[in-house]
Amino acid sequence: MVHRHCPGVSEYCGVTANVGSRDEHSPEEFGLAHFVEHTIFKGTHRRSDSYVINRMEQVGGELNAFTTKEETTVYAAMPAGNWRRATDLIAELVTESTFPAAKIDREREVIADEIDSYLDSPADSVFDLYDEMMFAGSPMAHNILGTKQSVQRISSEMCRDFLVSHFTADNMVFFYLGPEPAEKVFRTASGAFARVPATWARTPRVSPQCCAPECRRLSTANHQSHTVMGTTVGGLHSPDRFATALAVNILGGPGMNSRLNVSLRERRGLVYTVDASTALYDDFGLVTIYFGCDHDDVGRCTDLCRRELERLASDPLPLRSLAAHRRQFIGQATLGSDNKEQMAISTGRAILHHLPVPSAAHTAAALNALTPDDLRRAATVIAEAPLRTLSLL
Numbered sequence: 001m002v003h004r005h006c007p008g009v010s011e012y013c014g015v016t017a018n019v020g021s022r023d024e025h026s027p028e029e030f031g032l033a034h035f036v037e038h039t040i041f042k043g044t045h046r047r048s049d050s051y052v053i054n055r056m057e058q059v060g061g062e063l064n065a066f067t068t069k070e071e072t073t074v075y076a077a078m079p080a081g082n083w084r085r086a087t088d089l090i091a092e093l094v095t096e097s098t099f100p101a102a103k104i105d106r107e108r109e110v111i112a113d114e115i116d117s118y119l120d121s122p123a124d125s126v127f128d129l130y131d132e133m134m135f136a137g138s139p140m141a142h143n144i145l146g147t148k149q150s151v152q153r154i155s156s157e158m159c160r161d162f163l164v165s166h167f168t169a170d171n172m173v174f175f176y177l178g179p180e181p182a183e184k185v186f187r188t189a190s191g192a193f194a195r196v197p198a199t200w201a202r203t204p205r206v207s208p209q210c211c212a213p214e215c216r217r218l219s220t221a222n223h224q225s226h227t228v229m230g231t232t233v234g235g236l237h238s239p240d241r242f243a244t245a246l247a248v249n250i251l252g253g254p255g256m257n258s259r260l261n262v263s264l265r266e267r268r269g270l271v272y273t274v275d276a277s278t279a280l281y282d283d284f285g286l287v288t289i290y291f292g293c294d295h296d297d298v299g300r301c302t303d304l305c306r307r308e309l310e311r312l313a314s315d316p317l318p319l320r321s322l323a324a325h326r327r328q329f330i331g332q333a334t335l336g337s338d339n340k341e342q343m344a345i346s347t348g349r350a351i352l353h354h355l356p357v358p359s360a361a362h363t364a365a366a367l368n369a370l371t372p373d374d375l376r377r378a379a380t381v382i383a384e385a386p387l388r389t390l391s392l393l
């Protein structure tokens with residue numbers, strides 16, 4: 001369990017389990033973690049689905065869940081003073097959800113619509129297609145949502161087995177952020193989650209073998225091309241993760257002054273959107289660059305992205321410039337930390353993966369310790385790695 005004291009009129013609590021789509025090892029299971037996230041609210045041994053969906057709404061709160069490649073999270077946001085209600089409800093959901101057949105049959109159509117909606121957005125679906133190419137043959141390759149065919153095969157029994165097998169004491173973290181004292185929260189949560197199984201037999205995760213460097217193009221009916229290029233880096237526990245994060249932020253972060261935005265959009269007008277991002281997993285990370293442009297400009301934009309990456313790796317950054325970039329990144333982190341809901345969720349994820357509790361102060365200290373050599377070394381790792389590129393034309 002983890003508690004963060006935060007005075008105010010709101011509070012947040014939930015559980016994060018160390019299981020996601022990369023733990024689905026056969027095509028019959030694809031989408032199971034996400035399916036459970038959708039259907040965990042369909043009733044328990046003691047409560048109807050109507051009770052579940054209204055329990056937090058009645059006090060102005062929200063009950064929610066989401067799935068990633070590595071985690072499944074169920075949580076609540078509410079006005080302060082309602083944390084016991086939320087804790088008891090979430091504990092009941094992860095220990096007693098029944099997944100009634102009639103309810104989950106209805107939810108299949110909802111998820112099928114979600115899959116179609118995602119496929120209709122090439123700026124989103126290109127990332128899933130990139131994962132399929134990059135990690136072919138690995139559980140990291142398949143879409144978190146699964147396919148319409150796999151979703152049709154998921155049964156109530158599969159959902160219940162998933163819950164019992166993965167929502168165990170050694171595989172999840174309860175988190176709370178709000179004004180209540182830690183002792184009171186821990187005492188109540190310990191009682192509420194007493195029925196959670198202690199351990200489970202994890203199937204070890206295997207780091208994926210990436211595809212050979214390649215540039216693949218897929219023909220579509222889009223008026224614009226969508227391109228993702230990327231490579232693997234160190235993961236959540238890498239000592240270089242902050243240097244990598246700063247390098248990627250300079251290259252293509254959210255600021256209008258990112259090098260890619262200046263080069264591709266401001267100077268040349270080639271793109272509407274271009275950005276770089278880092279996804280960190282337990283055993284590796286993935287740096288990607290995305291841009292959308294006219295079909296005829298894909299090659300030019302790709303070359304410009306490579307040039308900016310190589311420039312970041314080869315040209316020493318003056319101390320004054322480094323200080324400015326660090327100040328910008330720290331400011332972005334400070335703004336992000338003002339979102340209490342995301343801070344609560346990030347805290348649970350950090351403890352789940354045995355990382356320090358995230359904070360703007362911790363991020364600032366790590367970034368201020370970086371030297372120009374640290375930054376150039378991180379950029380060089382990315383620039384010299386074999387880049388894989390996928391374009392939807």
